[in-house]
Amino acid sequence: MPILTRRTMAGAAFLSLAAPRLARAEVSEVRFAEGFGLSYLPITVMAHEQMVDRRARAMGLGPVNTRLLKLTGGPAMIDAMLAGQVDFISGGVPPMINLWDKTVASLHVKAIASMGNSPLHLNTIVPDVHDLAGLVDKGRIALPAVRISVQALTLQMACEKAFGRDDYQKLDRQTVSMPHPEAMQALLGGRTEITSHFASMPFLWYEAKDTRVARVLSSRDVLGGNHTGAVLYNSGRWRDANPKVFDAVALAIDDANTLINEQPRRAAEIYAAANPGRIDLAEIEAMIADRETTQFTSTPERVMPYVEFMHRRGQIKTMPASWKDLFWDNMHDRAGS
Template sequence: MMTTTRRALTAAGLLSLAAPRLARAEVGEVRFAEGFGLSYLPITVMVKEGLVDRRARQLGVGPVAARLLKITGGPAMIDAMLAGQVDFISGGVPPMINLWDKTRSSLQVRAIASMGNSPLHLNTVVPDVRDLAGLIGKGRIALPAVRISVQALTLQMACEKAFGESGFDRLDRQTVSMPHPEAMQALLSGQTEITSHFANMPFAWYEAKDSRITRVISSEDVLGGPHAGAVLYNTGRWRNANPKVFDAVALAIEDAMQLINEEPRRAAEIYASSNPGRIDLAETEAMIRDKSVLEFTSTPMGVMPYVSFMHRRGQIRTLPPSFKDLFWDNMHDRAGG
């Protein structure tokens, strides 16, 4: 028979063999989905620079690989996350709010951080336009996803201010879903039905250089100040299964923000290497340095105006009292809004 001492030694040996497996119980790869534009630069930097792996190793759960997928539009991203094809998705605030509302008793979707403040500009080639009324019946307005994207909701909020509460959807019938690169190309070509584009950076920046372009509205005017251009979010189910890897991602986001703010040229190079087409490094660096165009901070800003509008319009059932209800606790010490 096995003695008590031998049993203890055997158990200790089994535990020592099991320890690495227990430490590796969390995922060894994190999959991020992002769209097109500089609003997503922190995600690109985080993945390309191996920042998640670095933090995961410090927390004792490495190695952890990070993979980046380019997906256009909120609906496609959400479908990918719900199907288990990606772990974190990114995009404008309204789709995240909508998903938070719908999953409160199930998947418990929340955001881990803002990707930074960045205005959206509604640009047009329609001549002599001074306000939204001048766009009525004048071609199509391109944005990433009709009715549900941050651009679509911002346009509705702007229309409500311009045409009254019942006129919030006055321009909805003219909107069309289109990725930003294609929308910019269509707008500047002057050869399609696209006469306006609700653009993020850098596309709004490039469009403004064309003398035919007029900026009709800025999202900062609609929301009353700076706001998150995009947020990164995931499910409570994933976080509960991978608490340390989640913490590694949260820390890696801060590392990415620091790199972008301290080394804008390097950040521009990372962006250029990860996006198709010819990227002007000097111009990209200038955008990154310009805080009025892009302010890279993880603190959520401009969230609650969307919440109020969506609840008033019946798009969400629950009215959260604070942005903290929509974000994980790693953001709860921030002075967001």
């Protein structure tokens, strides 16, 4: 009897120690860093509709909260991830590629999904400018982050085509880091040194309505067609610790894109609720429903041109064999590029 009692007590002690570990086995909150604009609408919809929580509960997990953190530019988002303040980054393709290259043997960062395909437009208020040559030494070009953002890399790629391989950084000294809302305000205000803005949706749409604004180029001209501008990515360390929640996030992103594509009005209402201010709901709905301009899909498209450019320029050391090396296996059955 004493032996049985000791065994019972030992078993109870083991269970009391094991139970908290099981409860903490996977996170109960997922933190996302996101930027400004319609490129991040899937994250906004996913959080608003509690889609991660729904998928997690369907898998037998407990409640999983979603928290969003607004940040500007890849460097700020990456710093937040490395500091343990966020679990997923929804940001431009080049910063993800850069971090993938640097963490191959450590954090093992990869993308879980594309944030969709939409163009970036380099807009200017400099009179009579029709190409990049006309912008040389003409004011400042606002973009989310100098040298590393998707806009910065696209500008370098465009300069390489326009001025030659040795002059791909010709306009870099004119670029300045600035969040899209502030950049648009500065451009249209016309009272600052900002004379150009490499804008994303919806800001490029609003700027185009001003008769002083001219489009210098579209990122689709540089990339050769529709392309992924932003992706959702995280570390392998986090994925290994939270495999079911990871799967819930992957499914939730697809759920969000389904809602956006099938219910553009509802998606516009969610966007407006998350971005207080003077927003024309009908206009946002029109942008979302415009399939020629924006495609909300998790499948990546034309990611490799960025990889090839960054590798050729020595910005990354490792050249992936294909886009699949940059994405987790939940994407590998897609027709990506």
